[in-house]
Amino acid sequence: MSRYTRYGGGDPLAPPVDLAEALDAIGQEVMAGYSPERAMQEFLRRGGRDQAGLDDLARRVAEKRRELLARNNLDGTLQEVRELLDTAVLEERKQLARDVTMDDGDRAFREMQLEGLPPSTAAAVSELASYDWTSQEARAAYEQIKDLLGREVLDQRFAGMKQALENATDEDRAAVNEMLRDLNELLEKHRLGDDTEQEFRDFMDKHGDFFPEDPQTIEELMDALAARSAAAQRMMNSMSAEQRAELMQLSQQAFGSPELMQQLSRMDDNLRALRPGEDWSGSEEFGGDEGLGLGDGTGALQDLADLDALAEQLSQSYGGARMDDVDLDRLARQLGDDAAVDARTLAELERALRESGYLKRGSDGELRLSPRAMRELGKALLRDVATRLTSRQGQRDVRQSGAAGERSGATRQWAFGDTEPWDVPRTIGNAVRRTAGEGGVSGRVRIHVDDIEVQETEARTQAAVALLVDTSFSMAMDGRWVPMKRTALALHSLIRSRFRGDDLQLISFGRAARTMEIEELTALDARWDKGTNLHHALLLANRHFRKHPNAQPVLLVVTDGEPTSHLEPHGEVYFEYPPHPLTIAYAVRELDNAGRLGAQVTFFRLGEDPGLARFVDSMAKRVDGRVVAPELDDLGAAVVGSYLGSRAPSGQADYRDWFGGRGFWAG
Template identity: 50%
Template sequence: MGGFRYGRYEDGPDPLRPPYDVRAALDELGRSVMAGSSPTRALRDLLRRGTRGLAGLDDLLRRVRERGRQLRSRGRLDGVLAQARRLLDQAVGQERAVLFPDPGDDARLRERELDELPSDPAAAIRRLADYRWRSPDARETFERLRDLLRREVLDAQFRGMKQALAGGTPADLRRVRAMLDALHAMLDADDRGEHTQADFDRFLAEFGDFFPENPRDLDELVDLLARRSAALQRLLDSLTPEQRAELLELSRQAMREAGLDSAVQRLGERLRARRPDLVWSGGVDVSGEAELGLGDATTAVAELADLAELEEALGQGYAGARLDDVDAEAVRRVLGRSAAEDLERLRELERELRDQGYLSGSRNRLELTPKAVRRLGEAALRDVLSASGGRPGAHEARATGAAGEPTGTSRPWRFGDEQPLDVVRTLSNAARRGADRDGRLRLRPEDFEVTETEQRDAAAVCLLVDLSYSMVQRDLWGAAKQTAMALHALVSTRFPQDAVQIVGFNDHARVLAPRELAELSLKPVQGTNLHHALLLAGRHLDRHPEFEPVVLVVTDGEPTAHLEDDGLPYFSYPPARRTTELTLAEVDRMTRRGARLTVFSLADDPRLEEFVTALVSRNGGRTVRPDPDRLGSYVVRDLLSRRSRR
């Protein structure tokens, strides 16, 4: 029997992660649009916030900042200097312990030589390079010091080199020199335009253990090395001038002893020339108790540089910002595979919103498609109906006709019928007639039958929505837009034979298509021009004289504007007498059309109360004072009750 091994799934995205819901994301985006955001801003907010089962950019940004705080408190950048001083003092101490009991002159001369060692570790190490140690332990400690410096300096240039040189043998150093020579040869060939991917593959096959990042090509390798070289320079800039001078001298001395000084120096110059866009200067604020080796300190500074770039890209606070600006590989490198998957899923979500036909336009000027607007209307209707605790009913008559629910019966199809075909009975008619000579069943016109549906009377529905600035100030804007979208969706889906018109009014009125309504933005416009809104509603009713007139008015203030004879709006507060007279004149015309107005009054205002009382007394309509949070349910229920009574 074979055993089982459990571990983290590494072969691509986690197949067991819950999928994101594009429609749910669209509903969230729609709520932002309904609250007054543009589609572009709403999408940006959605991507920042995330959606159900999917972390957003803000969460990734929070993790980036938390990682940055951890790195900045990780330890001291001058740790290698402290380690070097400690090993140097240990070697000198071990040597003195052997010299002290010896009464000879040679011992005294050696002690004097040790006493005169420079305080600078680099100079002291250089002075002791030719010293003949009497103590085997001191000699071993000094060699550990030199090996440490070689490995740390190389690890600062090439991540993972410290592990690769753990043996510290001459053969290891010869292999490092061979790697540098091969790397320079590749760069030379690339400068001449002669480098090939096969050359790189051979290089990586031979020296891949020096590069744990496993770069895919020369460009990626150059980018890795250049970032590390830039991080090393920024580490040096973070030290005091004395520490920087000591560390530079220790590094040069270690590279000279290894025979790598010229190759490493030349590589640094070439990397800087190839990636001048990187940040090559400027210190970083890193502090802590732990003593970081030079390689670990360089890794910390490099990661902080990646975090700074990621923070800017994830913030998306600059003009023309896009998700594609975020480096997925840097996210994976810094935050792990799951974070990179979250980023890719956000990109997929943005693509799916376009590919599934919900968004169109450029990245900086998105628009909702008709499909998205229908979805927003349906969502608004669902919210409204759930708030009302009911569901829409129907309005029936005894005769059968072209609209309504199926009655369960069918009749022969007649030219011009729009009812759905009764497929089962149509095919049954053909089957009873029998197959043709060739054995095939063929349909004839007389075989077709259509499903009979309940007859419903048509209505001309006008919703007049106050969009004045007072609606914004009273936080009624979103409720008014949701109500209009829900009503339009209700009529379009449940009563398709009805004719619905949405009219928004502030200083003037205008007919709003569903997309215009959804994308309507907040504007500080004064004026409540109900006069103009009633004019537009009257024209809609006149275009459908045979339809039942339904006029619904949503407002939070008395009329303060009217339309002059020249077509320009006139505003006055307190309201001018002519504004009231013209508005009530249009109310009288509505009355003569047989339209009874329902006014949804959203403010506790004595002047509004006085005007609405005068309006309903002249028209025979009624006033409703709803809870603003449930405005949509009041409007929808009012329409349904009217249609049911009809």
């Protein structure tokens, strides 16, 4: 048997969520120092170009809550009763004035009764309970008061009852009282654990029309009743003491029978015991001009409870928060189907990000960018670097990627003058596809010159590369943290994709130095420790070079300050500012060691500090190195360009060749 449910909204033909925009935004946030978890939360909060975010939904929730409180007040039922009472008294006075047959003493007594009614609406209604009305219109208005009160007190606990019982008959009222008696018996049995599922089904078969929510279990029934009953209690708590006293007194007149209030009070007691976690004591400050009846006021309090719950869910500020926590039915009820569609899309996006393989959870439980995500992010950064490099002036355009040497793994279309070996499988494949596209005869394939692809080679030796990045206090303070990390990732991606034989060591140095994997450096938060330990970083770099005696050492140093700390012989870190002469001497000694190992050295000086400029210039001269002072936006291109220059004997190769020719640019 097929079962159909209500459509959840949105475009049924829309494609699955697109992760491209989200991944790009998350990558940028990670580069800015956010953790992947926080970066994902920020994207969900902000939303995309055509996608509302959590902040927008939360704003709409807050606006509706303010509107409810500002527009309404809670004395609507009292106002209705007062109007009906005034109508009844006026009609009675008219009748007394018109009735010439009435005894003058009786008329005077009745007029005195009406004139002496207490100012309290509830007291006046109670005093007129035994009054013998002479006007049919007045009697009807007074009976409407009792009918209204009965429907209102029921509407507080059962949504829609005010409208359903309008013009109710005595049989209808008897059915309500019977439902309440049966309901209380069922709830009391459940409190004792003596109820059965069959008893619940029998109750719903008999009284199901009173429950449009169509609860499927007694737990669902209690949830709906307790939420409404607790909201009714909060409404009473929100009233003034005078309003509360009047309504309690008026409620005794409901349907002209005290049994109704007795059964409702009994039901409230049962629900309090069964659902103690509901908010039975809260209150709200309503300050508007539009009066709410008891039922409407209770509904408004339920709406406020829904909005408060949604505000917490949309904040995602509690431990273990997930988009799946957002109650979509409640959101649709309060803000409409479009809001629920937006929240559902965000939930699907979060789920896709977690399940796509771009994010993985580490041993510490924290999310990390996966190697796949790092490759994609590095590829994007390399595209930016390549664009900057090829836009520079003075580079000789050489199409070859190297006429002889190691195969790089990349291929390109053959051009006149190329001497590289053919890539036979790709060449034949191109010919077969072209022939098939031209409707050629099966078995006869002719190779056209445009089908030929050659294998690129690189005339190079293996290199041991040490990238030393300053992670001191000033790097974070002066906005150099993000460019430093982008530079490291771009160089790492280039070596892993195009120069796999080279060995890259990433070394961060602040107060002390340490080696890092690219994932760790990318996720590294800004450091606020003072100290620039170039000495320790050079020690680690030289150890890396000695591990690769047959490789060409390449030393790249990114820094914005003179050394202010060094490593003592016993392993302790010494810090002093201005720099101690011994700190400078230790750094110079290790740089000389790198020079003796044959390292090609380039310093990348950030900032305009004259002391740093003098220090870096003198250090570079000692080892016949270079000094580059790039703008922050150009740091990645400067570092990658320096590395590529060390890989080309002539230093004049077109940078596009290093990035894989046409294949890279198409990617």
